Amino acid sequence: MTLHGMKIGFLFNHDCIHQVSHTAPIICQLVALGQDVTVITSSVEQEAHVRRMVAACARNVTFVRIDISLLARAVNVVARSFLPFRRIANLRENIRLFSRFDALVVPETTSALLKSHFRLDIKLIYFPHGAGDRSIGFRDVTRFFDLVLLPGEKTRERMQASHLIRPDAHSVVGYPKFDIVDLSRRPRFFDNDRPTVLYNPHFDPVLSSWWDMGLEVLDWFARQDDYNLIFAPHVMLFRRNLHTSVEHRRLRLRRMIPQKIRNLSHILIDTGSPNSVDMSYVRGADIYLGDVSSQIYEWIYQPRPCIFLNSHGAKWRDNPNYAHWNMGQVIDRVDELPHALAVAQAQQALYGPRQQVAFAATFHTAPDESAASRAARDIVYFLSHGKTAAA
Incomplete structure (x- = not known):
């Protein structure tokens, strides 16, 4: 399955690296499908973390790092205690860069501002970073995303009940983070046998x-x-x-x-x-x-x-x-x-x-397909047909 001529960006716009592993495993799978993928990060730490995860296909991926103006940095010193000012400024000040892409894949909802406030004409694809129960994960902002990729039925059912996702614009793919973790290995951190x-x-x-x-x-x-x-x-x-x-x-x-x-x-x-x-x-x-x-x-x-x-x-x-x-x-x-x-x-x-x-x-699991490969397949199908395969 190949879709030629589409440019897909993976945006990691956060203070820390914890969101990276939720979408980064999809990158190499898209590259394997012949897609043009660019990774956009807002810090050195995020870029390094992504590079480790996509080492197998990194030479086929473009990396771009974004930043904010000196004035915005000064405002951020005060504003960061009250709102994610730097993340918002990164979105607003890099609109021209984002406009080069046909789609952006993101693991958070602040990026919805690109559509809701900055009026960017782009396909936004959202995969939640985590599969928890907090109410903040089920807010109206989800409706601004063109495609929502979900870890399992629990999240799908709750989002459907609140009318946050459309039948032809979401897909249950599993949890890509599990694809890159050896769940059989138990690290040891103490030299004793206490619990x-x-x-x-x-x-x-x-x-x-x-x-x-x-x-x-x-x-x-x-x-x-x-x-x-x-x-x-x-x-x-x-x-x-x-x-x-x-x-x-x-x-x-x-x-x-x-x-x-x-x-x-x-x-x-x-x-x-x-x-x-x-x-x-x-x-x-x-x-x-x-x-x-x-x-x-x-x-x-x-x-x-x-x-x-x-x-x-x-x-x-x-x-x-x-x-x-x-x-x-x-x-x-x-x-x-x-x-x-x-x-x-x-x-x-x-x-x-x-x-x-x-x-x-x-968590959706399938013995013959990883979550990342299913996500990549569904992204390509959606961008090609304007709806998900199951719709």
Whole structure:
């Protein structure tokens, strides 16, 4: 299947690298189909990360890095605490570049501004970075995308219920990130046989457990010797000192990690390395401790115990925004953590089957086709026919 004469861009416009692996695996598959692909990044780190992932076809891919003006950089120093100013400026100041392409593939929704506000005539193709349940992943902005590629039926059904996607303009392809991770390999991070807990709080100033429970969690692990701890929060948490939740209208100043906790042999602290986004910690830990991060769905590729911290008094039962909390124990206070950890393995008899069902609903899998190859095929078909193959 070849579509000649179409130029496809992959735009990575973010502060961090965590979105790259959700769409980058599709690039080589499009190249194999004879497509003209350009990678557009907004940082050296993103470009390096993409280059590692597409090493097999990199010589057939064009790389372009975008930036903003000196004035915009000055404004960003203040504005970045309240809105993604740099990302928006990158879109506005590079309209001429984007206009050269027939389609842009993106892993986030800020790029919808190209259509909604900057009136760019281009096909926008969206693949969500993650497969979580937070309401922010199911907003009206999704309607601005011409084609939406989805990881599984769960996301499709919820988007359909809210009329966010059109029957002839979406496709369930699977999870390209799984294509590039060796899920059979378990990294080892500690020189002992203790169970390892992965604490993975989100950054949202309302939903994340870090703001009201995080330091207490770290202090508890520091004082005990039964468990190892990997503290690997969402990479955005320590990227900024001040966090704003546009969704929940809350502004909070992030607290620092005490130095005494940083130097303990049974605690590994990683606030943003590639290990935080390539599933290294997900594969290397025994128990997941978190709140609302979509990383929980990567965790359950292999069913294992989960514990969720309800730091904000959420009424979570029967709430689709907290569907993942049905896959493990939910605790409201840190003093409940020792017991939750002690019974975690026994409780897994209840939660394991739920995790298997949730994984199957969240991620489409096909034994004879990777998610990235299916996505590439569907992109080419859509650009050729103006609709998806299943329409």
